[in-house]
Amino acid sequence: MQNIPVILNGYRMTVVDPPAPKMREDGSMVTNREGVTQFVVSVFAKLRPGPGERAPKGEEIKVTLETDPGQGFEEGARVELISPRVSPYEIKGDNGRTVSGLAFRAMGLAPAAPAPAPRGEK
Numbered sequence: 001m002q003n004i005p006v007i008l009n010g011y012r013m014t015v016v017d018p019p020a021p022k023m024r025e026d027g028s029m030v031t032n033r034e035g036v037t038q039f040v041v042s043v044f045a046k047l048r049p050g051p052g053e054r055a056p057k058g059e060e061i062k063v064t065l066e067t068d069p070g071q072g073f074e075e076g077a078r079v080e081l082i083s084p085r086v087s088p089y090e091i092k093g094d095n096g097r098t099v100s101g102l103a104f105r106a107m108g109l110a111p112a113a114p115a116p117a118p119r120g121e122k
Contacts, residue, residue, distance in 0.1 A: 003085040003105065010048055012112070015077045016060055017042035019069045019109065032066065039065040041109065043079065061104050069109040078112035 019041040022030040030038045046058030063081060073079060083106055090100040 002087045004087065006084050006086050008045070008081060008084055011045045012048050013043045013045050013079050013081065015041060015073055015075055015079055016044050018074055019065060022064060036066070037068070039068060041065060041069070041073065041079075043081075063104040063106050065106055065108055067108045072111070073109055080110045080112050081106035081108075082110055083107040 019039045022038040022040040024030060032038060040062055042060055042062050044058050044060050047056055049055040063084070081104075085105050086102045087105070088100070089103055090098060092098050
């Protein structure tokens with residue numbers, strides 16, 4: 001299965017490395033089949049805790065963006081992923097080891113909406 005839609009509404013995402021064109025090891029830019037440049041951003045995803053709960057440890061993830069996110073997504077900015085998806089992968093190396101994980105993709109980035117106020121507060 002590829003490009004499985006995911007719901008990340010319960011997570012707070014903070015930009016770690018601002019969006020930049022995605023580059024191959026040889027220095028060429030990555031494009032899709034139509035020739036559109038792909039971008040990459042690193043975000044720190046942390047679950048928003050409920051009232052009286054402690055937030056579990058977060059995770060830094062790299063996300064491939066299918067469109068140019070534009071300006072305003074500097075380090076520390078709170079963002080939301082537009083149409084996020086994951087694809088599992090498995091790569092067998094020459095040394096006999098297998099590496100597996102999840103590749104994250106999204107259509108783009110948007111500034112995060114303010115977190116809802118806890119119940120009973122305004």
